[in-house]
Amino acid sequence: MTTITLKRRDFLKLSLAGVVSTAVGSKFFKRKNNKSDETSPHKWAMVIDLNKCVGCEQCVSACQASNDVAPDMAWNRVLDLGEIKGKETFLPVQCMHCADAPCTRVCPVSATFQRADGIVMMDYDKCIGCRYCEMACPYGARSFNWTAFTGDNPVVPEWGEPDIPRRPRGVVEKCTFCAQRIDRGLAAGLMPGVDEVATPACVVACPTGARLFGDLNDPDSPVSKALAQTNSFRLREAQGNEPRVYYLPVEGQTLPEEVTS
Amino acid sequence: MTLKQRFFPLTPFGLWVLFLSVVLAAALVAALVVLIKGLGVTNLTNLVPWGLWIGIDLSSIALSAGAFVLSAAVYLFKLKKYEPLARTAVFVGMVGYSMALMTLFIDIGRPDRFWHGWFYWNLHSPLWEVTMCVTIYFNVLMLEVAPIIGQADWFKSRWPNLAHRLEHVHKLAPYLAVLGLCLSTLHQSSLGATYGILRARPIWYRPSLAFLFYASAIVAGPALTVLASKIAAYVTPQAKVRREILDPVTRVIGWGLLIYFGLRVWDLLVVSNSSAPGRDEGLVLLTQGSLAFNFWVLEFGLGIIVPIIILLNNRLRRHDRLTMLALALIVIGLIAYRWDTNMVGQLVAFAYQPQLTVPLYTSYTPSLAEWLVGLGVVAYGVLAFTLAVRYLNLVNHEMEPEPVVVKQVAAAAATA
Numbered sequence: 035m036t037t038i039t040l041k042r043r044d045f046l047k048l049s050l051a052g053v054v055s056t057a058v059g060s061k062f063f064k065r066k067n068n069k070s071d072e073t074s075p076h077k078w079a080m081v082i083d084l085n086k087c088v089g090c091e092q093c094v095s096a097c098q099a100s101n102d103v104a105p106d107m108a109w110n111r112v113l114d115l116g117e118i119k120g121k122e123t124f125l126p127v128q129c130m131h132c133a134d135a136p137c138t139r140v141c142p143v144s145a146t147f148q149r150a151d152g153i154v155m156m157d158y159d160k161c162i163g164c165r166y167c168e169m170a171c172p173y174g175a176r177s178f179n180w181t182a183f184t185g186d187n188p189v190v191p192e193w194g195e196p197d198i199p200r201r202p203r204g205v206v207e208k209c210t211f212c213a214q215r216i217d218r219g220l221a222a223g224l225m226p227g228v229d230e231v232a233t234p235a236c237v238v239a240c241p242t243g244a245r246l247f248g249d250l251n252d253p254d255s256p257v258s259k260a261l262a263q264t265n266s267f268r269l270r271e272a273q274g275n276e277p278r279v280y281y282l283p284v285e286g287q288t289l290p291e292e293v294t295s
Numbered sequence: 296m297t298l299k300q301r302f303f304p305l306t307p308f309g310l311w312v313l314f315l316s317v318v319l320a321a322a323l324v325a326a327l328v329v330l331i332k333g334l335g336v337t338n339l340t341n342l343v344p345w346g347l348w349i350g351i352d353l354s355s356i357a358l359s360a361g362a363f364v365l366s367a368a369v370y371l372f373k374l375k376k377y378e379p380l381a382r383t384a385v386f387v388g389m390v391g392y393s394m395a396l397m398t399l400f401i402d403i404g405r406p407d408r409f410w411h412g413w414f415y416w417n418l419h420s421p422l423w424e425v426t427m428c429v430t431i432y433f434n435v436l437m438l439e440v441a442p443i444i445g446q447a448d449w450f451k452s453r454w455p456n457l458a459h460r461l462e463h464v465h466k467l468a469p470y471l472a473v474l475g476l477c478l479s480t481l482h483q484s485s486l487g488a489t490y491g492i493l494r495a496r497p498i499w500y501r502p503s504l505a506f507l508f509y510a511s512a513i514v515a516g517p518a519l520t521v522l523a524s525k526i527a528a529y530v531t532p533q534a535k536v537r538r539e540i541l542d543p544v545t546r547v548i549g550w551g552l553l554i555y556f557g558l559r560v561w562d563l564l565v566v567s568n569s570s571a572p573g574r575d576e577g578l579v580l581l582t583q584g585s586l587a588f589n590f591w592v593l594e595f596g597l598g599i600i601v602p603i604i605i606l607l608n609n610r611l612r613r614h615d616r617l618t619m620l621a622l623a624l625i626v627i628g629l630i631a632y633r634w635d636t637n638m639v640g641q642l643v644a645f646a647y648q649p650q651l652t653v654p655l656y657t658s659y660t661p662s663l664a665e666w667l668v669g670l671g672v673v674a675y676g677v678l679a680f681t682l683a684v685r686y687l688n689l690v691n692h693e694m695e696p697e698p699v700v701v702k703q704v705a706a707a708a709a710t711a
Contacts, residue, residue, distance in 0.1 A: 136495055142423035143411040162411050163334075163404015165344035166422050169641070172495035178344060178404065181335035203333045204404025273494045 074150035077250040078211055078226065079278040080237070081257045081266070082126055085285055086244035089114065089124035096239030097128075099193030100212060102200050104183035109175075109209040110236055118284045126245075128236075129154060129175040129209035130269065130277030137167040137176070146206075152278055153211050161205040168206060172270050173277070176208045193239075211247075212236075227256050250278075308531075308685070315678040322671015325664045326401055334404060338662040343641045347661040347669050348402040353486060353633040355394040355676070356429065357508065358626060360516025362388025362436060363472075363479035370472035379692040380540055384520040386443060386689055389436040390679045392429060394672050401668055421489040428482035435474050438464055447687050484509040496640035498577025503558075503566040504636070510558055514551040515629035521545055522622035523680060525615065527690040534690035541692075545618055549606025552625065556599045576643045580656065586639060589631045598628015 089112055097103065097110040115123040135154045137146050145160035146167055168176045182203035190196065197214045201207045212234035219225070219232020226232040227248030237245040248255030253262075257280070260266075266280045329336055339346050361384035368374045369381040400406050412426035444450055445461025487508030490499040521541055527534035567578060581590045605611045605621035612618055644655035661669070683689040 136493065139417075139419040140422065140492070141417055142420045142426055143408075143415040144417040145411075145415070160408075160411060160415050161405065162408045164402075164422065165404070166420070166489075168341055168344045170493050170495055174341070177341055178334075180337075180339070181333055202405075206404075275494075 072150040074152075075249075075251060076151040076226075077278075078131070078152055078216065079248065079250045079257045079280065080211070080234070081246040081260045081280045081282065083244045083246070083260070083282040084123055084125065085121070085282065086242045087112070087124045087126060087240075088242055088244075089122070090241065092239045092241060093126060093236035093245065095189045095193050096235040097209070099187065099189045099195075100197050100215075100235035101210070102183075102187055102190075102196035102198065103177075103207075104179075105188055107177040107179075107183075107207075109177070109207070121284055123284055125281070126236075127173060127175070127269070128279065129211075130173050130275065130279045131209075131211060133276035133278060134274060136170040136172065136275060140166050140170040142166065149213070151216075153213050153216075154208075155210055155213060156205070156207060158201050158205050158207070163204040163206065165206060172273055172275055176206050178206050179203045308681075311681065312678065315674045315681070318674035319671050319678065322667050322669075322674065325667035325671065329401055329664055329668065330406065334402075336662060336664045338660055338665065340657075340659075342644055342657045343638075343659040345637055345641065346659055347665045348398045349637055350630070350634045351398050351669050351672055352395045352402070353637065354630045355391040355398075355672075356486065357483065357512040357629055357633060358516055358519045359388035359391030359395075360479060360483060360512035361518075361520035362391075362439070362516070363475040364513055364517050365520065366439065366468070366472040367476045370469040371476070377540055377544065379537075379690075379694055380520065380524065380544065382443060382694075383524050383690050384517070385436055385439040386683055386687070387520050387523060387680065388516075389433070389440045390676050392433045392436055394676050395429065396433065397675070398668070398672050421485045421492060424485050425482045425489065428478045428485070432475060432478040432482070435471050435478065438467060439471050439475070443683075443687055443689065449686065479512075480509065483512045490636060490640060493640070496577075496643075497571045497573035498567070498580075498643060499636075499640040500571075500574075501562075501566050503562045507555075507558055507562060507632075510551075510555045511629055511632060514548060514555050515625050517544060518548050518622045518625040521548070522619060522626065524690045525619050525622070527680075527684045529615075529619070531684065533688070534684050535693045536690060537692040542612065545606055545612060545622070548622070548625070549603055549612075552599060552603050552606065556603065559595070559599070573643060576656075577639045580639055580642055581635060584656070585642070585658070586635045589635050593631035594628050594635065597624045598631060599625075602628075 091112050094108060094110050094112060098105070098108070101109060103109055110126065110128040113125045113127060115125050117123065131152055131154050133152060135146075135148055138148050138154060141147075142164060143160050143162055145157045145162070146154065147157065148154050163178065165178055168174075168178060179201055180203075183200055187196070197212070215232055215234060216226045219229060222232070224232040226234075227237075227246070230238045233247050234245075237247045246256040246260050248257035250258060252258060260282065261280060264282055266282050268277045268280055270277075337346065362381075365377060365381040365384040369378050400409055403409065412423055413430070417423045441461040442463075442465035445458040445464070447458075450461075451458040484505040487504035487506070490496075491501060491504035494500045521544055524534065524536050524541065528536040567574065580586055602621040602625045605617055638659065642656055642658065644657040680689070688694070
């Protein structure tokens with residue numbers, strides 16, 4: 035009799051161990067993919083018209099204020115390309131929200147991930163600050179918080195109160211296409227790219243209308259219309275990252291070799 | 296013995312330990328500064344986010360490879376003769392992995408979240424795989440080291456039961472060797488793949504890095520173990536080495552180095568040599584730029600060619616000091632290789648502006664805090680080895696290989 039109880043106990047122990055390990059394992063395996071399992075009717079993208087950009091950097095200030103970015107960091111930068119076709123040309127760069135984002139693949143803790151609507155986001159509570167995503171990003175779009183950002187944000191008095199909390203020291207941060215504005219706007223029945231409140235701060239701030247935002251799935255969105263009308267290019271297209279920030283080249287300019295190669 | 300002599304023994308051993316302790320203490324202060332003030336005290340930037348500390352991680356993990364290579368040789372391929380060397384190797388490996396783990400702890404922005412890799416998986420990330428393998432393998436190494444501690448006389452006399460249990464772990468050695476072989480193969484190569492999969496950095500983006508990291512670790516890991524054993528025997532009579540054990544291993548290291556040399560040349564001439572944008576700049580940086588001395592002299596000349604000549608020549612290999620020099624050069628060559636690989640992709644700065652045709656280079660020099668922490672981690676490793684040679688009888692090739700057999704013989708002698 036004793037032998038039977040022992041066997042049964044062993045059997046129960048083993049089953050329990052099996053159930054527990056399967057439960058724990060499946061919990062982990064649900065998290066394996068950094069692309070969201072949900073579906074979204076939207077596919078957000080930005081179009082930047084290099085003909086219209088005058089390099090005033092108002093988009094940068096609006097971004098720094100809206101997202102409370104430290105002065106020594108930038109989610110959004112404007113590079114001076116010099117004179118092209120007789121026009122002083124500027125190249126605004128930011129997170130390209132790649133459809134196939136290298137950063138989401140390499141993050142060892144799944145802290146950076148892609149939403150169903152294509153926006154690449156950071157989970158600042160998961161990030162361990164290993165900076166592998168900075169190595170993987172082809173566009174230098176990511177900034178690490180080397181020091182804590184304390185004190186007032188110098189652009190806030192002029193450009194408005196931040197929408198999102200400040201990030202702690204030791205994590206990586208980057209542009210989110212102002213996801214907070216998009217989500218809030220959609221919840222209020224507004225259309226991002228059309229209604230200013232629901233549109234990224236940089237697009238709203240641009241005085242020349244060089245930035246357009248909208249849904250690639252919607253043929254009537256500002257970005258779909260602009261891309262249907264004219265020639266456009268994206269940065270480092272050959273790498274296959276499928277960035278979702280499109281540029282309209284300076285009028286008459288042929289595509290530069292580096293872009294197509 | 297007076298109190299002063301007891302606590303400040305001015306023997307060479309005492310001075311050496313004192314020196315290492317001072318370096319370690321300075322490093323602890325620097326580490327504390329880094330933890331309190333954050334990574335702002337380093338010279339790392341968003342362009343060069345991985346610096347000296349990553350170089351130490353990569354090097355110490357690669358140089359710990361002697362543990363899995365020699366364990367596999369002894370316990371899986373039945374080369375029993377080399378068991379004393381494997382014993383040294385697993386300890387060196389355990390210390391090496393602990394060095395890497397400590398450095399990583401300081402290097403990440405949020406050390407309080409070091410455990411996240413275990414709870415938030417990303418199966419796509421080589422770094423996640425490395426995290427899992429390294430932490431599991433560190434536990435394997437601790438199990439492999441347990442019998443060494445159990446064998447020490449002072450430990451036996453103080454905690455006889457515990458010592459017996461620790462010695463008992465030795466029965467697991469073959470299973471641990473299988474685990475070590477699997478885990479090491481996975482993460483030693485994945486450390487190369489960590490760089491190899493980054494299409495953002497064309498100089499790294501190639502399939503050969505995983506092979507090269509694995510191959511160089513297999514060669515340089517045992518080289519460090521043999522070198523450490525030889526140095527210990529050179530310095531103190533407590534360490535006893537035997538030529539019959541070390542000489543064949545050094546010769547095999549020489550042949551391994553030759554194969555690795557072939558792989559490197561193949562990589563340089565065939566795999567890396569393409570005109571992909573951004574790759575040329577990396578190659579120029581390695582062969583003519585700021586990394587050229589490391590590349591030609593430390594990696595290839597002194598790190599590969601000179602040791603091959605010494606180790607594969609029976610007459611030259613007979614000179615103990617020359618062999619030691621060759622082994623040291625292999626270790627230096629590996630460190631240079633890891634350093635250059637880590638640097639080259641980062642120093643070619645982003646030039647994604649379509650019109651920019653002139654390559655941009657950035658630079659990186661470690662800050663004082665980085666140096667202090669780095670040196671301290673190395674000092675910790677050397678100190679651990681020094682103490683183990685003295686108190687754990689770590690390098691002893693005259694040890695009886697099978698303690699169980701000795702007991703039987705002793706019992707038989709007693710009854711007879």
